[in-house]
Structures are given as C-alpha cells and as structure tokens.
Amino acid sequence: MTKQNYDTARAIFADWGVDAEAAMERLARIPISMHCWQGDDVVGFEARTGASGGGIQTTGNHPGRARTPDELRADLEFSYAQIPGSHRLNLHAMYLDTDATPDRDEIEYDHFAPWVDWAREQGLGLDFNPTFFAHAKADDNLTLSHPDAGIREFWIEHGKRSRDIAAKMGTELGSACVNNIWVPDGFKDIPVDRMAARARLEASLDAMLASPQEHMLDAVESKLFGIGVEACTVGSHEFYLGYAIRNKTLLCLDMGHFHPTENVADKLSSVALSLDEILLHVSRPMRWDSDHVILLNDDILAMAQELIFSDLLDRTRIGLDFFDATISRTAAWVIGTRNMQKALLRGLLMPKAQLQSAESSLDYTQRLIVTEEVKDLPFGAVWQEFCDRHSAPEGLMLMKTLSEYDRSVASRN
Ligand SMILES: C[C@H](O)[C@H](O)[C@@H](O)C(=O)CO
Numbered sequence: 178m179t180k181q182n183y184d185t186a187r188a189i190f191a192d193w194g195v196d197a198e199a200a201m202e203r204l205a206r207i208p209i210s211m212h213c214w215q216g217d218d219v220v221g222f223e224a225r226t227g228a229s230g231g232g233i234q235t236t237g238n239h240p241g242r243a244r245t246p247d248e249l250r251a252d253l254e255f256s257y258a259q260i261p262g263s264h265r266l267n268l269h270a271m272y273l274d275t276d277a278t279p280d281r282d283e284i285e286y287d288h289f290a291p292w293v294d295w296a297r298e299q300g301l302g303l304d305f306n307p308t309f310f311a312h313a314k315a316d317d318n319l320t321l322s323h324p325d326a327g328i329r330e331f332w333i334e335h336g337k338r339s340r341d342i343a344a345k346m347g348t349e350l351g352s353a354c355v356n357n358i359w360v361p362d363g364f365k366d367i368p369v370d371r372m373a374a375r376a377r378l379e380a381s382l383d384a385m386l387a388s389p390q391e392h393m394l395d396a397v398e399s400k401l402f403g404i405g406v407e408a409c410t411v412g413s414h415e416f417y418l419g420y421a422i423r424n425k426t427l428l429c430l431d432m433g434h435f436h437p438t439e440n441v442a443d444k445l446s447s448v449a450l451s452l453d454e455i456l457l458h459v460s461r462p463m464r465w466d467s468d469h470v471i472l473l474n475d476d477i478l479a480m481a482q483e484l485i486f487s488d489l490l491d492r493t494r495i496g497l498d499f500f501d502a503t504i505s506r507t508a509a510w511v512i513g514t515r516n517m518q519k520a521l522l523r524g525l526l527m528p529k530a531q532l533q534s535a536e537s538s539l540d541y542t543q544r545l546i547v548t549e550e551v552k553d554l555p556f557g558a559v560w561q562e563f564c565d566r567h568s569a570p571e572g573l574m575l576m577k578t579l580s581e582y583d584r585s586v587a588s589r590n
C-alpha cells in the first residue's frame with residue numbers, strides 16, 4: 178500500500194517538475210544534531226545538585242529521566258532507531274562520563290572518551306558545548322563578562338578545554354565537531370555600563386579562541402533575554418553577529434532567542450552574506466524562550482524552505498534545542514527530530530525553480546497560486562517511503578514503539 182501511494186505521489190510531484198527520489202536522496206544526507214539535554218532535563222552527570230540556572234528552565238516530572246550516561250545512551254539509541262538517516266549528538270560539557278570529579282576548568286578529553294567510543298560504534302558525529310551555567314561561579318549570571326578577573330579566567334579555561342575536547346572528538350570521529358558557546362551573562366535590572374560588560378565578554382572570547390584548532394568549528398550563540406536577565410543580555414544578537422563576522426566563527430541562531438514576532442528564517446540569507454557557516458538551534462518559543470518540542474508548524478517549514486531556497490544546506494549545521502519534562506523524553510526527541518526532517522523534505526519537494534521564476538518576473542499571482550496549490554501535494558506518502566527505506570516506523574507503529582519504550586523506563590526515579 179505504501180509503495181503504491183509513493184508511486185502515485187512521485188508521479189504527481191513529477192508533474193510539478195519535482196524529483197521525489199532526488200529529494201529523499203538529499204534528505205538522507207542532512208544530519209541533525211540531536212541535543213543530549215532533552216534526555217535528562219538539562220541536569221548532566223557532574224557530582225553536584227541544583228537547578229540549571231542561567232535562565233534555562235525545564236518543567237515537568239514525567240517518569241523515566243535518564244540518570245546515568247548509560248541510561249542516556251540507551252535512550253538515545255532507541256530514539257535514533259526511530260529517526261531515518263544518520264545523525265549527530267550534541268553533547269554538553271556537564272555530561273562527562275567518568276568516576277573523576279573534575280571542576281569545569283579541569284575537564285579533559287578522557288572524561289568524554291566513552292561518548293566517542295559509543296558514537297563511533299553508532300556511526301554518529303559529535304558536537305560539543307562548554308557549560309557556562311549550573312555552577313557556583315555562574316551564580317551571578319555573569320561568567321566570561323564577570324568584573325572579577327579570577328572568575329573570567331576560570332571560565333576562559335573551561336572554554337579552552339572544551340575546544341581541545343571538541344577538536345579531539347572531531348579528529349577521532351573524522352567529522353568536524355562544532356563547539357557552541359552560549360553564556361548566560363546578563364542583568365536582571367537596567368545596567369549602567371553595558372559597554373564594559375561587552376568589552377569583557379569580547380576579551381574573554383578572544384582569549385578562549387586564540388589558539389587555532391583543527392577538526393572543530395567555533396560557534397557563538399546570542400540571546401535576547403532569560404529568566405533573571407530580563408534587562409540586558411551581554412551576548413546579544415548584534416554583539417555576536419559582529420563577533421562572528423570579525424572572527425570567522427559560526428553564528429548560532431536559536432529560534433527562541435529573538436522577539437517572539439521575529440521571523441528567524443528571514444535572518445538566514447542576511448547573515449549568510451557575511452558568514453561562511455551558520456549553526457541553528459531549532460526550537461519552539463511559546464511566548465518566551467520556552468524550548469517546546471518543535472512541531473511541523475509554519476516557523477519550522479519556513480526555516481527549512483529558506484535553507485533550501487537560499488542554497489544554505491551545505492553551510493548550515495542543524496542543531497535542535499528543546500526540552501520538555503512533561504512528556505516522554507524519548508518521544509520528544511523522536512517527534513521533534515522527525516519534524517525537522519519532515520520540514521526539510523517538504524522544502525525539498527517544493528517546485529523551487531517555478532516559484533523563483535514567478536517571483537523574479539514579478540508574477541506574484543503565479544507565486545501565490547503555486548504556494549497554495551502545492552499545500553495539497555502528497556508529502557506524507559514520500560515521507561512514509563523515506564521511513565520505509567530507512568527502516569524507521571511511522572504512524573501507528575511509531576506510536577506503539579514510543580509508548581512501549583516510555584513504559585519500559587518509567588520505573589526510573
Ligand atoms: C543547553 C543549551 O546550551 C542552551 O539551551 C542554550 O543553547 C540556550 O539556548 C540557552 O537559552
């Protein structure tokens with residue numbers, strides 16, 4: 178039945194001048210960097226207690242949170258098996274796997290080596306992030322921009338070590354590892370010396386990134402505001418856009434880090450004119466940076482279409498950033514990642530040449546007719562075929578598989 182549906186769909190897309198086989202082939206080559214922190218509510222495996230801090234907030238208490246690296250890896254293995262294609266894992270520095278208890282300025286590659294061995298076995302690429310939150314030295318909501326030079330030094334050292342670890346991960350796995358820098362630095366109430374804070378952040382970043390590295394890529398992530406840093410975020414969009422351009426790093430655009438009515442997809446072509454590569458944190462901000470699981474909604478579809486229509490797929494690393502502890506954590510990963518893929522597939526199945534030609538000849542009526550008519554095309558049949566070819570379940574079978582796994586981990590407490 179699926180095969181018949183697909184054959185019909187393929188013919189319908191061909192009528193529109195779209196090659197469904199080519200779309201599936203391209204989709205299979207787009208890795209999504211799935212974030213480890215959805216699996217345990219951004220807690221990590223350090224010997225510490227306490228909330229994430231830094232304005233990041235997970236809510237909910239659904240049973241089954243991964244408590245150890247082994248549990249997290251088991252949950253990831255299950256999740257990747259439900260997601261067609263080959264992907265990456267985005268690891269945070271607080272997810273070390275070791276009996277040692279290094280402080281953040283003492284972390285080394287060996288503390289993460291089990292993750293690399295596992296990633297190799299699983300055929301996954303790895304990305305990395307220094308963790309500048311959930312630590313006593315981040316309690317002021319200031320790290321790299323802290324007025325205290327000792328605190329800045331501590332975090333600079335953490336950042337340098339993270340880059341070393343990312344470079345070694347990239348070397349070991351033969352695939353460049355993106356090391357994404359996000360700091361929570363900011364002010365609850367209106368500051369009077371924004372310039373000093375931003376100058377300190379810039380100097381700290383310069384010190385951290387001073388030594389050239391291979392097999393890793395530096396990325397910087399801006400933010401508009403967070404809980405507790407409502408008045409000013411030191412690493413704002415303008416700050417990091419300039420920094421990334423000047424220093425040739427990747428710029429990370431997190432969809433939750435802008436004013437809620439801003440169209441983040443619209444930013445891609447603008448920043449791509451000044452940057453070599455972009456990192457995305459695909460997320461769903463609901464009224465604020467709430468990090469809801471991404472849906473196949475207009476924002477995600479627009480983001481995917483923009484990547485494809487602006488020819489940015491080869492210059493963009495797609496990472497995810499959501500965490501919801503009110504639902505099955507593995508289902509959240511699977512649904513969110515598959516939604517990103519579905520959005521990309523839809524973009525790849527659009528009659529791009531026809532649409533762009535209508536626009537360039539100012540035939541906006543034709544552009545409107547096409548954008549609206551193609552909404553009825555059988556995208557689902559191509560997605561089913563894609564899942565089938567990659568041995569990933571869909572529909573009722575996916576539902577059953579996700580529920581069974583969720584029940585199997587429910588006794589964790
Ligand atoms: C855990 C991540 O580093 C974090 O979500 C960051 O990327 C962010 O978006 C903070 O709001």
Ligand SMILES: [Mn+2]
Pocket residue numbers: 359398431458498
């Ligand atoms: Mn993010």
